[in-house]
Amino acid sequence: MRIYLDNSATTRPYAEVGAAMAACMRDNWGNPGGIHSFGRDAYAAMNEAREQVGALINARADEIYFTGGGTEADNLAIMGVAGRFARGHIITTAVEHAAVLNCCRRLQERGFAVTYLPPDGEGRITVGQVAEALRPDTLLVSVMHANNEVGTIMPVAEIGKMLAGRGVLLHTDAVQTVGKIAVDVAALGVDMLTVSGHKINGPKGVGALYVRHGVDIEPIILGGGQERGLRSGTENMPGIIGLGQAAELTRKRWRRQADEAKRARDCFVAELGRLLDGWVINGAWDDQARLPGNLHLSFRGVDGAALLLLLDMAGVAASAASACSSGRTEPSHVLQAMQAEDWRLRSALRLTFGWENTVQEAKRAAQIVAEQVKWLRQAENAADDGAE
Numbered sequence: 001m002r003i004y005l006d007n008s009a010t011t012r013p014y015a016e017v018g019a020a021m022a023a024c025m026r027d028n029w030g031n032p033g034g035i036h037s038f039g040r041d042a043y044a045a046m047n048e049a050r051e052q053v054g055a056l057i058n059a060r061a062d063e064i065y066f067t068g069g070g071t072e073a074d075n076l077a078i079m080g081v082a083g084r085f086a087r088g089h090i091i092t093t094a095v096e097h098a099a100v101l102n103c104c105r106r107l108q109e110r111g112f113a114v115t116y117l118p119p120d121g122e123g124r125i126t127v128g129q130v131a132e133a134l135r136p137d138t139l140l141v142s143v144m145h146a147n148n149e150v151g152t153i154m155p156v157a158e159i160g161k162m163l164a165g166r167g168v169l170l171h172t173d174a175v176q177t178v179g180k181i182a183v184d185v186a187a188l189g190v191d192m193l194t195v196s197g198h199k200i201n202g203p204k205g206v207g208a209l210y211v212r213h214g215v216d217i218e219p220i221i222l223g224g225g226q227e228r229g230l231r232s233g234t235e236n237m238p239g240i241i242g243l244g245q246a247a248e249l250t251r252k253r254w255r256r257q258a259d260e261a262k263r264a265r266d267c268f269v270a271e272l273g274r275l276l277d278g279w280v281i282n283g284a285w286d287d288q289a290r291l292p293g294n295l296h297l298s299f300r301g302v303d304g305a306a307l308l309l310l311l312d313m314a315g316v317a318a319s320a321a322s323a324c325s326s327g328r329t330e331p332s333h334v335l336q337a338m339q340a341e342d343w344r345l346r347s348a349l350r351l352t353f354g355w356e357n358t359v360q361e362a363k364r365a366a367q368i369v370a371e372q373v374k375w376l377r378q379a380e381n382a383a384d385d386g387a388e
Helices: 015-027 037-057 070-082 098-109 127-133 156-163 237-275 304-314 333-337 342-346 359-387
Strands: 064-067 089-093 113-117 138-142 169-173 192-196 207-211 279-281 294-299 349-352
Touching (some): 064 070, 070 138, 156 169
Parallel strands (some): 138 169
16 A cells, blocks of 8 residues: 655646546647647637636636746746846745745846845744835745745735735745645735646646736747747647646635645644654644645654655655755755754655545554654664664
8 A cells, every 4th residue: 555645746637637638639739829720729729728727826818828837937937027127136035946046046146136034933934024125126026825845824915915016026936825725816916926737636847827917027938939928939738738627627626625635634643643752843733824735744863864765665655845856865945944953854754645645544654654753763772772
């Protein structure tokens, strides 16, 4: 029995998504830029997908721009704004995804000023921090909707209200929140928002950037002028159709699916608490402040890398941090920014539950985690005794 608890890294595509993509490749394989009937059929299907993605986040279809994924969408938002200016100031947080942080670092090399807001002990930044960091030359604020590691939800809507009328653009990476909590671009007050297909039971290699009507950003990929000049390159039609189908199904199902993920996660926490001592939850724990399926833990006296390996051997798939950087050995930059103790850095484990995870799986996973943690602690104690 294998138990998949890494749904923040990627999700299994809906069966309907695979069917829609296969049908596209089989029956609607024309280039949407063509003027013939094959091209017109593809163009119509692409526009339907655009409408489906827009409906998921309460955006107009013509405000949706398809990209090669969430990373590209983040890059387009940040580098696209910066491309309109020779210099300027950007505000972001110290706990953003690498797609945002590395863009900001590159812009610093080019002469832009960047403020990285530090989070509190639960991984959250405040509206007041953003307000205090504003400068006359501030161009952009980029704050993720929820953290991809510890699951803490950021006050993006409140930031949007504070920035209204100030002439500063607001971008949010909503890759982790779309399909898990309510995401409404009007309610959030954002100018740009990032979506990723494979986080909402859609395909990998496709995403979207919402750009509010009237916002002018520069393209970062030049070519034939697809996506109304903002993202050149022949469109990934199967991926776009799959993303549209995933968005349509997610729009109808997300509340029930979020409840199911939360139920499994809470069952795991209760069972682990019964079986094991010496562990903490990283990030916020209030239901309104944390993603419903997210659980980020640290265990006293345990090496996180060893625990991950043992869990995989025992049939539980988890991660230590973002899947985009999980191959590295450095401690989580998120926990470091939260000023977590050294033992919490070294023993971090991220378990992210999805709608397919059952209560029975959650209980079994908790038992396996408890068994492996106890084994590691015993092995560590034995090693310490032998060294004396």
